Amino acid sequence: MDDAAREVAPDGNLGGATWGAQNASRIQHPLAKAIPALSRWLDMPSVPQSGDSNLPHVAGPAFGQSERMVVSPGREDHGWLSMPGGQSGHPMSPFYGAGHQDWVEGKPTPLxxxxxxxxxxAHRD
Structure with missing residues (x-):
């Protein structure tokens, strides 16, 4: 037990040893994987998260669902979408990271x- 406690709380503060802290997200841009110095600007912020690999809310530090969508045929106006990182993978896009905070908070985006x-x-000449 002492070894396990030291592993999750090296500072001895077991009150801060939560599952969310152990399972914090690490969503990294592919370019930052190749050039780690860019992580500061390209990666999504790391946040504590619930879930695990064997739960409906599959989530681990470096893996999880790429998006969640709930929709019933004929009721698309009630459907929603949740996507970590946002709609664009281009760091210069105004939509890069848009929606990420909603994903963190579990707030659905209308489908x-x-x-x-x-x-x-597009114009043809």
Whole structure:
């Protein structure tokens, strides 16, 4: 027991030895994996999380669901989506990391698109 206690709380503070602290997320951008110095700017913040590998809420420090979606056919307007990191993997995009805090808090994002904010138009010459 003493060895186990030292492993989870080297400072002796067992009050801070929570599952969330042991299971904190580590969502790393692929570029930061290749160039670790970029982690500071590219990785999502590490947060304590619930879940485990054998639970419906599959979650570990470096693995978990890439997204969760709940929708019933014909009731798409009630559907929701939850995605860690946001809709864009490009760090210069305004949507990089958008929605990550909602994922952390378990706050669902509506599945259906909202009003058009940006539009890309292609022209043929």
């Amino acid at each position: 259906l698109a909202g009003p058009v904010i940006h539009r890309i138009t």
